[in-house]
Amino acid sequence: MKVLVPVKRVIDYNVKVRVKPDGSGVETQNVKMSMNPFDEISIEEAVRMKEAGVADEVIAVSIGPQQAQETIRTALAMGADRGILVKTDANLEPLAVAKCLKALIEKEEPKLVIVGKQAIDDDSNQTGQMTAALMGWAQATFASEIKIDGDSADVTREVDGGLETIKVSLPAVVTVDLRLNEPRYASLPNIMKAKKKPIDESSPADLGVDEAPRLETISVAEPPKREGGAKVEDVNELVNKLMNEAKVI
Numbered sequence: 001m002k003v004l005v006p007v008k009r010v011i012d013y014n015v016k017v018r019v020k021p022d023g024s025g026v027e028t029q030n031v032k033m034s035m036n037p038f039d040e041i042s043i044e045e046a047v048r049m050k051e052a053g054v055a056d057e058v059i060a061v062s063i064g065p066q067q068a069q070e071t072i073r074t075a076l077a078m079g080a081d082r083g084i085l086v087k088t089d090a091n092l093e094p095l096a097v098a099k100c101l102k103a104l105i106e107k108e109e110p111k112l113v114i115v116g117k118q119a120i121d122d123d124s125n126q127t128g129q130m131t132a133a134l135m136g137w138a139q140a141t142f143a144s145e146i147k148i149d150g151d152s153a154d155v156t157r158e159v160d161g162g163l164e165t166i167k168v169s170l171p172a173v174v175t176v177d178l179r180l181n182e183p184r185y186a187s188l189p190n191i192m193k194a195k196k197k198p199i200d201e202s203s204p205a206d207l208g209v210d211e212a213p214r215l216e217t218i219s220v221a222e223p224p225k226r227e228g229g230a231k232v233e234d235v236n237e238l239v240n241k242l243m244n245e246a247k248v249i
């Protein structure tokens, strides 16, 4: 079974994001970038499937600038077999990403596509669902467990009331949640080996995808600054402040 895993290059989750002075977006120049954390979980799951003999090839795909190759290299160091970079300097929306993935899926014919439940930069939570819809495939979202069983997969999903297990027929798109697994760190020998693994390059135009945006960003703003707290001497002062200053009681 071939498994395709999209991996997005995003601002590292430890970085404090700064809004550009003109409010047109966020600063990405000279900022540490990393693989979207949910995509590390997808790669880990696909590599575990390979180690268990369930999958025979894991392909990591990134759609983004030339530097997205580093994100693919990380996936290769974690155990993916080869990479595909769809090169573009445009900031593609989930629909355009899903269309690129559809073109690659039709070419590569994977039986399973494991996608992060959301990218931490846009928080869209759309790409996996759109890809499944464009392909006409089954989808299982927010997976906390995936068991492949012949031509189907049993996927346990995290829902409000607890856990739900559904059976989807393959091929399918599964989006992963935080508790699915704990991704491994790439070891130095594997980082060295990853340098020799192949990465193909194409572009949205090569895949016949129109990358023009459908959405217009009106403005991007920082959240309001938190005001400093104050210490009170006793309960009476607290109640007094709540009544007369905050006016919440």
Ligand code: AMP
Pocket: 006, 007, 008, 009, 036, 038, 039, 061, 062, 063, 064, 092, 094, 097, 114, 115, 116, 117, 118, 119, 120, 122, 123, 124, 125, 126, 127, 128
């Ligand atoms: P989103 O719908 O933007 O929240 O992204 C959900 C998931 O789609 C991510 O976790 C990735 O697996 C995949 N994805 C989104 N954008 C890209 C991209 N530019 N390149 C590769 N994968 C992507």
